[in-house]
Amino acid sequence: MVEAARRVLSVRDLVVDFVQDTGTIRALDGVSLDLHAGRVLGVVGESGCGKSLTARAVLRLVDRPGRIVSGKVLLDPGAPAQQELTALDPEGEAIRAVRGGRIGLIFQEPMSALSMHYTVGNQIIEAIRAHSGLGKSAARQRAIELLQEVGIPRPETRIDAYPFQLSGGLRQRVGIALALAADPEILIADEPTTALDVTTQAQILALLRRLQRTKGMALMLITHDMGVIAQMADDVAVMYLGKVVEFAPVQQLFAAPRHPYTRALLRSVPNIRAVPRERLATIGGAVPHPESRPTGCAFHPRCPEIIAGRCALEMPPPLPPDQEGASCFHVMPKMMVDA
Amino acid sequence: MTVLEVERLSKSFPIKSGLLQRETGRVRAVQDVSFSIARGETLALVGESGCGKTTVARCILRALPPSSGAIRFSPQEGTTIDLAPLSRSALRPIRRHIQMIFQDPYASLNPRMMVGDIIAEPLLVAGVPLAKRQARVRELLELVGLPPAARTRFPHAFSGGQRQRIGIARALALDPTLVVADEPVSALDVSVQAQIINLLLDLQDRLGLSMLFVAHDLGVVRHVSDRVAVMYVGRIVEVAPTIALYARPRHPYTEALLAAVPKPDPMLRDAAAAPRGEVADPANPPPGCAFHPRCPHAVDRCRVELPELREVAPGNFSACHRAEELTLVGVA
Ligand SMILES: Nc1ncnc2c1ncn2[C@@H]1O[C@H](COP(=O)(O)OP(=O)(O)OP(=O)(O)O)[C@@H](O)[C@H]1O
Ligand SMILES: Nc1ncnc2c1ncn2[C@@H]1O[C@H](COP(=O)(O)OP(=O)(O)OP(=O)(O)O)[C@@H](O)[C@H]1O
Ligand code: SF4
Ligand code: SF4
Ligand SMILES: [Mg+2]
Ligand SMILES: [Mg+2]
Numbered sequence: 001m002v003e004a005a006r007r008v009l010s011v012r013d014l015v016v017d018f019v020q021d022t023g024t025i026r027a028l029d030g031v032s033l034d035l036h037a038g039r040v041l042g043v044v045g046e047s048g049c050g051k052s053l054t055a056r057a058v059l060r061l062v063d064r065p066g067r068i069v070s071g072k073v074l075l076d077p078g079a080p081a082q083q084e085l086t087a088l089d090p091e092g093e094a095i096r097a098v099r100g101g102r103i104g105l106i107f108q109e110p111m112s113a114l115s116m117h118y119t120v121g122n123q124i125i126e127a128i129r130a131h132s133g134l135g136k137s138a139a140r141q142r143a144i145e146l147l148q149e150v151g152i153p154r155p156e157t158r159i160d161a162y163p164f165q166l167s168g169g170l171r172q173r174v175g176i177a178l179a180l181a182a183d184p185e186i187l188i189a190d191e192p193t194t195a196l197d198v199t200t201q202a203q204i205l206a207l208l209r210r211l212q213r214t215k216g217m218a219l220m221l222i223t224h225d226m227g228v229i230a231q232m233a234d235d236v237a238v239m240y241l242g243k244v245v246e247f248a249p250v251q252q253l254f255a256a257p258r259h260p261y262t263r264a265l266l267r268s269v270p271n272i273r274a275v276p277r278e279r280l281a282t283i284g285g286a287v288p289h290p291e292s293r294p295t296g297c298a299f300h301p302r303c304p305e306i307i308a309g310r311c312a313l314e315m316p317p318p319l320p321p322d323q324e325g326a327s328c329f330h331v332m333p334k335m336m337v338d339a
Numbered sequence: 340m341t342v343l344e345v346e347r348l349s350k351s352f353p354i355k356s357g358l359l360q361r362e363t364g365r366v367r368a369v370q371d372v373s374f375s376i377a378r379g380e381t382l383a384l385v386g387e388s389g390c391g392k393t394t395v396a397r398c399i400l401r402a403l404p405p406s407s408g409a410i411r412f413s414p415q416e417g418t419t420i421d422l423a424p425l426s427r428s429a430l431r432p433i434r435r436h437i438q439m440i441f442q443d444p445y446a447s448l449n450p451r452m453m454v455g456d457i458i459a460e461p462l463l464v465a466g467v468p469l470a471k472r473q474a475r476v477r478e479l480l481e482l483v484g485l486p487p488a489a490r491t492r493f494p495h496a497f498s499g500g501q502r503q504r505i506g507i508a509r510a511l512a513l514d515p516t517l518v519v520a521d522e523p524v525s526a527l528d529v530s531v532q533a534q535i536i537n538l539l540l541d542l543q544d545r546l547g548l549s550m551l552f553v554a555h556d557l558g559v560v561r562h563v564s565d566r567v568a569v570m571y572v573g574r575i576v577e578v579a580p581t582i583a584l585y586a587r588p589r590h591p592y593t594e595a596l597l598a599a600v601p602k603p604d605p606m607l608r609d610a611a612a613a614p615r616g617e618v619a620d621p622a623n624p625p626p627g628c629a630f631h632p633r634c635p636h637a638v639d640r641c642r643v644e645l646p647e648l649r650e651v652a653p654g655n656f657s658a659c660h661r662a663e664e665l666t667l668v669g670v671a
Contacts, residue, residue, distance in 0.1 A: 046530060197388050199599045199614050231605070251605050268530050277540060
């Protein structure tokens with residue numbers, strides 16, 4: 001169970017719709033989760049389940065025709081200075097101070113955060129100055145330190161390079177330096193290593209872990225890779241079709257997954273220790289498009305443990321936020337039994 | 340029996356720059372690559388982005404003309420042809436025996452053709468009559484686990500995994516001697532990836548497929564391959580039977596790759612030490628052993644002398660000067 005680490009962000013019952021000619025797509029269907037200072041929340045699930053959209057909704061970056069229909073995102077929940085991000089103007093000053101300020105963002109493709117036309121240094125210096133009172137030369141000094149911190153060799157010269165002059169791994173390091181420019185308390189990393197090779201991935205993950213620990217940041221790490229989750233996360237939220245279907249501390253999740261989807265997902269991961277030519281456990285079919293969300297439990301058409309006459313008709317109870325458990329009729333939510 | 344024997348295959352691309360697009364250097368994408376594939380065998384070609392895997396595959400398919408080397412192919416017992424020097428017209432009758440499965444099941448299927456026609460296309464080109472084509476399409480759909488009704492639908496009606504099945508059916512239409520699959524499951528979600536991996540395993544068993552399987556995911560490779568060839572900056576640095584390579588790598592780069600894979604077990608954390616440095620640039624590879632700037636075992640000799648690929652244990656080939664003396668760590 002989560003220790004009494006300070007909660008820095010709460011997402012409550014977040015619902016996001018996309019209104020299209022063909023109908024309304026409910027892409028997030030009541031997502032709740034919490035981020036804690038000094039802890040890593042891994043968010044995992046297959047393509048289209050709403051991982052990136054959750055991150056974008058937190059930062060109010062949902063573009064039309066998408067719309068936050070209901071739910072709340074709270075920064076510093078319960079504190080006197082609590083801020084309701086969902087109540088802010090998505091274009092306004094207040095949310096902009098949060099984006100790239102208290103909440104840093106790292107993308108899968110670092111070029112989506114970097115401009116081709118400015119040097120690495122210019123972009124980081126600008127980000128530093130936007131969120132602090134530093135002067136030009138002090139900000140440049142700080143930028144060099146940041147590049148050093150993220151493991152870029154020869155930062156004094158690399159600071160004047162353009163992003164296209166750097167390899168993918170170095171670019172991702174610059175993306176991380178940029179996200180750290182304002183000393184954020186929360187870091188949201190959306191598939192930060194998916195586009196990278198394994199050896200580069202190992203370097204970047206080690207870097208993220210070191211920075212997260214030394215700075216005590218809350219890290220929300222979005223990935224579809226169960227290996228990355230196992231190596232990085234403290235707690236894990238498993239998503240399926242716009243919902244968190246299981247939440248558990250990482251050891252618990254791998255040792256005794258509760259939701260049939262989590263179990264199936266874990267068994268279907270190819271393992272480098274497998275017996276050669278061994279068949280993988282499969283889940284029938286594919287993730288349905290949110291446009292044609294199944295009735296009842298959204299996983300029921302693929303579920304090997306379906307309860308006839310129930311799962312296709314009734315929705316299993318949603319998971320209470322920040323509590324270990326799974327949203328499935330077979331699983332009773334675990335109550336607060338910890339000593 | 341050997342289906343394919345590649346010997347000292349090299350392929351370089353010009354680097355052009357300036358207004359006149361003059362050649363200012365060459366990317367040596369593939370250098371002196373040698374390997375063979377036996378009938379019924381799956382050889383995996385692994386390595387990180389840009390190491391030359393796709394270039395090797397495209398040379399074998401003769402989608403690219405090799406710069407040098409031999410590509411000896413045996414479409415049937417007793418016939419061996421070197422594909423490397425063949426002209427387009429001389430290649431045409433042979434091409435049907437080598438088929439390709441692509442990474443991207445979205446881009447590789449014509450959206451305006453019905454699935455039945457997509458699968459039948461190679462049969463049509465080969466002059467198979469209509470009735471036989473239709474029967475074969477039904478057979479192929481069944482083989483790859485698609486319903487017969489799929490025949491009259493268009494690709495957009497199918498998910499990524501189903502489209503990959505369509506691509507596989509098309510590749511198998513003419514009973515090819517060799518299938519070249521370039522990252523066939525990399526674009527798929529894990530649950531769907533598992534289905535396609537199992538399908539490939541079934542097809543290997545049922546049809547005795549011979550396959551070159553290009554991939555970068557060492558977990559996937561472990562499941563589907565009999566042997567593995569590891570590439571680094573255009574060269575093969577290790578070839579060995581799958582179990583042997585994972586259990587006891589004979590090249591430090593293979594060891595580094597295995598260590599870098601994030602293990603799906605939270606109890607085994609921090610065990611992986613990331614190798615230092617970055618993959619070398621194939622336009623400007625380091626002298627000697629290209630891995631030496633990152634290799635924890637490098638000695639002076641490594642910086643000057645290129646290690647040749649040689650047999651260091653039965654069936655186990657390594658291009659490391661120190662292969663015999665080092666005891667490298669794999670995964671159990
Ligand atoms: N512009 C859009 N128009 C319509 N629907 C959208 C749009 N953007 C996102 N969606 C919907 O939101 C759902 C969630 O998308 P999201 O990008 O969050 O998935 P994800 O979990 O990040 O997947 P991936 O692993 O592929 O990145 C998608 O299935 C899609 O239906
Ligand atoms: N047509 C081309 N012209 C110039 N350079 C090329 C061409 N095709 C490939 N290269 C270069 O050759 C090298 C090998 O590329 P290749 O696509 O074979 O790598 P790969 O191992 O398949 O990588 P990936 O895992 O990213 O697919 C790279 O440096 C690439 O930039
Ligand atoms: S609620 Fe029913 S269908 Fe859904 S996961 Fe549980 S058993 Fe399966
Ligand atoms: S030849 Fe030298 S540098 Fe290259 S892998 Fe072997 S020990 Fe390392
Ligand atoms: Mg995403
Ligand atoms: Mg490739």
